[in-house]
Amino acid sequence: MTHLAIFESIREALDNAQRNQYTTELHLQMIKHADSLKDITAKEFCEGVGLKPSFGTEFSKMRNLTQRLKAAGLNVSEI
Incomplete structure (x- = not known):
């Protein structure tokens, strides 16, 4: 999957997220x-998805967290 396709997939997931679940969905998509x-x-990432630059910190955190979650047994393909 290309970066552009991933960005579109994330935008779609965010558009379909419940109002109070936007940030949770964003974190899941980042992971x-x-x-x-x-x-x-x-x-x-922020430019590709259409987010404010302040979400860049969240992207970095989730990317780092993903490695720990995978080491603990998370299969990201099941998200």
């Missing part, structure tokens, strides 16, 4: 796609 987006910057 789900962390491996595929490991070579982009937080700024590129």
